[in-house]
Amino acid sequence: MKLSFSYVITYFFLSCLVAARQNNGKTVREHKYDFQSTLEAHRKGETAKTFVHKDTTVDTEVEYVAAALQYAPYDDLSAGGLAVLEENARAFIRYAGEARDMGAQIIVFPEYGLTSLNLGLTWGTFLAQTQVVPNPEDKEIPCEYGDVNNSSKIMKELSCAAMESGIYLVVDLAEQSNCSGVALSDEDLAFSQNSDAPGVLSGCKFYNSQVVFDDAGAVVARYRKKHLFVEPVFTPGTDPDSAATFQTSFGVTFTLFVDILYENPAVSNIYNLGVRDALLSTAWMDQLPSLAAPQVWKGFSQGNNVNLVAANIYHPPGGYLGSGIFRGVYSEPEYYTYDTSSGNKLIVGKVKTKSAVPSASMLQSGDSEVFNDNDFDDLPLLGPLKMEERQTIAMEVLANGKNKQKQNTNQNMKHKYKHENLSRYNHVVLERTSPGILAIHELCHEDGLCCNLAYEYPAEQSEDIVYMLIAYSGIVGHAHNLYLTYVQDCGVVLCLNETIDSCGHFEEAYIPDSAFRAYSLSGTFGDRYIYPSVFTDTLQLFSDDKWNYTLSESPDHFHAIIDLHEEVNDLSMLSLYSRWFSRDPNH
Incomplete structure (x- = not known):
C-alpha cells in the first residue's frame, strides 16, 4: 500500500x-x-488502489477541435422577447462560423446566452423567449421545416447554421412544452408569488434546456436542467442521466450538463458510462476563495480525469466571467480566459481523448448512505426555508437582481465576487x-x-x-x-x-x-x-x-x-x- x-x-x-x-x-x-x-x-x-471509470470500452486515442464562447448576451426587451433571441442567435451563428474556420468541430455556448438573464417580468414576454425542442430520439432537422411560427423560428435558424457550417452546436435555451396555441400579451400577466403559471398556461411547462444540433442540423441530444438555481419559471428535468449523452461523427462521446456542483447528469455519466468529455453551458457567479470559475472548471476536469469545454456568460459586474477548454484526460495545459477586459471571447483548441463507448445498460444505482439532518442544530447560519420564503427570494431575484444584466462592451469592468x-x-x-x-x-x-x-x-x-x-x-x-x-x-x-x-x-x-x-x-x-x-x-x-x-x-x-x-x-x-x-x- x-x-x-x-x-x-x-x-x-x-x-x-x-x-x-x-x-x-x-x-x-x-x-x-x-x-x-x-x-x-x-x-x-x-x-495504491486508484479509482478508474467503469463500464468503458477504450478503442483508441482521438483528437478533436473544440470551441467555447464567453458571451455577453443582448438583453433589450423593448422590441420583445423574440427580438432578443434573434439578435443573440445571429451572434451565435457568426461565432460558429469563426470557430469552423479555425478548425472547430463542436462549439459550446453559455447558459442564458440566447435569452439573456433578462427574462422579463410578464408571462407574455417570457413565452416569446421560448422555443419548442423536438425529441432527440426522432433526429429531426428543424432546418427542413417549412414555414414555422415564432416558437420554432430560432431552432430552424440554428439547425440551418449547423448544417451549413458542418459543426456541432451546443446551445442553452428556454424550452416550452405543451404550450401549443398559447398566445399572451404583456398586459396583466405579471409574474406572481405563486410558482404556477396563470390558468391560460395550465399544463404548459418550461425547461432550462441544453440542446445539441449535429453537423447535419439534426437535434441529437437535450438536457433539461435538473438542479435549478433560483429559476422559478422553469420546471426541473426528469430524464435519465444517459439522455444527456451523445456520440459524434468524429468519434467522441460527450455528456451535457449545466449544474457542475451536482452528481447528475455529468458525474454520473462519467463514472457509470465511462464518458471522458463534458460540455458545460453555464451562467456561473464566482465565489472566493474556492469557487471562482477557473478553479471549478480546472478542478472538475483534473479531479474526474475528463476533458471539459465550459462556456460562461460575460458580465463581470454581476460576477459572471471565465470560459475555456480544460484537458484533464491527459493532464495537458488548458486554454481559458479569465480577464475582466476580455469581453466576448472565442476559445478554440485541440483536445486529445480516449474513445469510449458508454455501457448499453441504464445507469446502475450503487449503495448510498442515508444522511439525516433535519434539525441543522450545528449550523446556526443555515436552515431550511418555508415554501413562501423560497418563492419570495426567487421573485426578488427576478425583479431586482439577476435579470437586470445589460449588454456591456466596456473594457476593464470591475468584477463582483461573492464570498464563501x-x-x-x-x-x-x-x-x-x-x-x-x-x-x-x-x-x-x-x-x-x-x-x-x-x-x-x-x-x-x-x-x-x-x-x-x-x-x-x-x-x-x-x-x-x-x-x-x-x-x-x-x-x-x-x-x-x-x-x-x-x-x-x-x-x-x-x-x-x-x-x-x-x-x-x-x-x-x-x-x-x-x-x-x-x-x-x-x-x-x-x-x-x-x-x-x-x-x-x-x-x-x-x-x-x-x-x-x-x-x-x-x-x-x-x-x-x-x-x-x-x-x-x-x-
Missing part, C-alpha cells in the same frame, strides 16, 4: 530532530531537510518559519477529514501577509439556503489579517509579494469527487507542469494530494474541494 502522508511525517519525526508543540488540537512540526527527498520517499511506496462563509471552518494561522525550515501542519474536522500541509517561508515575509490552513466537512448553503450541499474542503488561503472572515477577500486590498512556499497539501475524504486547484492572487491558474494531483483509495477513505514542484508566486488558494453527494440533505 502506498505510504500515507502521515507515515512520511512519522518517519521524519523519528529520524530528525523535531520541535513539536500542541496548539488547540493542531499539530505543528518543524524539520530541516530536503523536502524533494521526502516526496520521493512518499511516492516509492506500493501502488468560512466561519464554521476549522482554521489555523500558518506561522512563519526561518529560511530552510519546513513546517508540517495537520488540521482535522468532522467525518474523519484531516488535512496535511508542508510549507516554508524561504525568505523574510511582510507582516501584512497571512496564510491559513482551513478544513471543513459539512453542509454549505447557497442562495439564502435555498440549496444545501455537503462539502469537504482542505485548503490554504490568503487572508488580509488573522481573522477567518478576512480570508479570500484578497481582491479587496493591495497584497504585497509573498515568500510563502507550499510543497504539498493532502487530505482524507469520504468520497472520490475531489476537485484540486492552485490559484494565484492575480486570479490565474498555476501552470500544470508545476504541480500534480493523485488520488488513492483505502477501505475507509480516499486520499488526495497536490504536489507542487515549483514555487507558486503569490499563492491565493491551494484547494482540495470535495463534494459528498450521498450526504446532500435532499439526496
